[in-house]
Amino acid sequence: MSELADRPASSGVPSSRTLATATAVALVVAAVILATIVLPAEYGVDPLGTGAATGLIGLSQTQPPPIVASESGPVRPQPVDYKVDTRQFTLEPYGGYVEYKYQLAAGATMLYSWTATGEVNFDLHTEPAGQPSSASDSFERGAAREGRGSYTAPYDGIHGWFWENAGDDPVTVTVTTVGFYTAAREFRDDGSTAEHAIRDVVLPPGPSPAP
Amino acid sequence: MDRPTRVFFLLIACVTVAAIWPSAAAAHGVSARDADFVQSIDGVAIAPFLYLGAKHMVTGYDHLLFLVGVIFFLYRPKDVLLYVSLFTLGHSITLLGGVLFDVRANAHIIDAVIGLSVVYKAFENMGGFERLGVRPNTRAAVMVFGLFHGFGLATKLQELALPQNGLVTNIVSFNIGVELGQFLALTAILIGLTYWRARPGFLSHAFATNTVLMAGGFMLMGYQLTGYFVE
Numbered sequence: 001m002s003e004l005a006d007r008p009a010s011s012g013v014p015s016s017r018t019l020a021t022a023t024a025v026a027l028v029v030a031a032v033i034l035a036t037i038v039l040p041a042e043y044g045v046d047p048l049g050t051g052a053a054t055g056l057i058g059l060s061q062t063q064p065p066p067i068v069a070s071e072s073g074p075v076r077p078q079p080v081d082y083k084v085d086t087r088q089f090t091l092e093p094y095g096g097y098v099e100y101k102y103q104l105a106a107g108a109t110m111l112y113s114w115t116a117t118g119e120v121n122f123d124l125h126t127e128p129a130g131q132p133s134s135a136s137d138s139f140e141r142g143a144a145r146e147g148r149g150s151y152t153a154p155y156d157g158i159h160g161w162f163w164e165n166a167g168d169d170p171v172t173v174t175v176t177t178v179g180f181y182t183a184a185r186e187f188r189d190d191g192s193t194a195e196h197a198i199r200d201v202v203l204p205p206g207p208s209p210a211p
Numbered sequence: 212m213d214r215p216t217r218v219f220f221l222l223i224a225c226v227t228v229a230a231i232w233p234s235a236a237a238a239h240g241v242s243a244r245d246a247d248f249v250q251s252i253d254g255v256a257i258a259p260f261l262y263l264g265a266k267h268m269v270t271g272y273d274h275l276l277f278l279v280g281v282i283f284f285l286y287r288p289k290d291v292l293l294y295v296s297l298f299t300l301g302h303s304i305t306l307l308g309g310v311l312f313d314v315r316a317n318a319h320i321i322d323a324v325i326g327l328s329v330v331y332k333a334f335e336n337m338g339g340f341e342r343l344g345v346r347p348n349t350r351a352a353v354m355v356f357g358l359f360h361g362f363g364l365a366t367k368l369q370e371l372a373l374p375q376n377g378l379v380t381n382i383v384s385f386n387i388g389v390e391l392g393q394f395l396a397l398t399a400i401l402i403g404l405t406y407w408r409a410r411p412g413f414l415s416h417a418f419a420t421n422t423v424l425m426a427g428g429f430m431l432m433g434y435q436l437t438g439y440f441v442e
Contacts, residue, residue: 014338016342018418019338019342022419023339025422025426026426030427038430038434039437042438
């Protein structure tokens with residue numbers, strides 16, 4: 001082994017006592033810094049309370065981003081009052097289907113919840129206003145007995161579900177929505193189409209605002 | 212230097228390390244923005260992985276502390292080359308092997324061993340093994356700890372869920388980037404050490420400096436072991 005690759009002899013060999021002291025100092029300094037600074041800041045582990053005293057503990061706590069009212073923020077004003085709609089359909093076995101879609105403007109949101117008495121194939125899709133049917137987008141499809149969520153229309157048009165009963169027993173689908181739509185349209189497997197008037201929300205009675 | 216003075220310098224030096232520690236600790240790892248980028252890649256991306264590898268090494272204080280320890284007493288370029296090559300061989304084996312064969316390990320444990328490598332090298336530089344009357348093979352130690360450093364790099368990359376498409380080219384690019392970053396960091400460390408060695412205080416401060424290095428290694432170990440139990 002090359003001597004030059006080792007410690008130079010002139011740097012000396014420390015006494016056992018110096019070596020032990022230095023190692024102990026390194027260990028204690030590391031432990032103190034860890035316990036007072038690093039662990040509170042990194043993990044929120046604060047054995048001596050120094051993290052709370054200095055505010056370092058805040059670094060380990062994830063804070064939600066501040067809520068700012070802006071166009072891209074959480075508030076989305078809507079031009080029309082929201083409406084509520086509940087509808088029930090019976091789907092015949094072996095391929096009976098219904099399509100039920102709401103008229104939503106771009107940026108309008110609805111909350112929905114639907115359940116079926118048996119498994120149905122579903123497809124949450126759109127028909128953009130003034131576009132051919134090939135311009136339709138499908139956002140969620142599958143086979144299920146229920147679904148719920150929120151939907152914000154990416155563009156003007158009608159937006160809703162296709163439900164199909166592939167089973168051999170009749171299935172009843174019940175859908176309830178609340179949202180900023182203006183109308184709903186129903187398409188049946190017998191070729192019929194129906195427009196549905198949507199009722200306005202009846203506000204609970206209370207003191208009427210001053211004129 | 213008498214003992215009280217020596218202990219005083221030790222404390223000063225340790226506090227300096229402490230001062231820079233929190234920001235350094237927050238800076239390491241792969242940043243969220245880089246991680247998002249890597250996950251969005253599908254296919255070969257040589258330059259980005261070269262850059263990420265180099266960046267990881269240059270900002271990787273655990274690797275840098277170990278390198279400082281390794282070359283602290285290496286005066287001849289030939290020896291620097293030999294030891295750095297051993298380290299490179301070690302970490303390349305586990306970086307490439309770990310990712311390509313999907314060998315997984317707990318990142319906290321690996322990083323704690325990397326902290327131990329710093330403590331080990333500092334203890335060696337302090338003349339600890341000579342005092343204890345043992346002479347572990349220094350080359351083998353650098354090589355073996357190099358394996359752990361590479362495994363540490365591999366665990367960081369595995370956290371990113373790398374796309375399979377172009378994986379080999381990307382990992383090799385990352386590895387080459389690591390070596391480029393190591394070369395840059397080594398150059399800086401060597402310039403600093405060479406300047407310092409030419410000054411009369413080098414040998415008298417060498418012991419204290421390696422004690423600081425050891426404290427840094429202990430901190431890495433405590434930091435990672437706590438992470439293992441907390442997370």
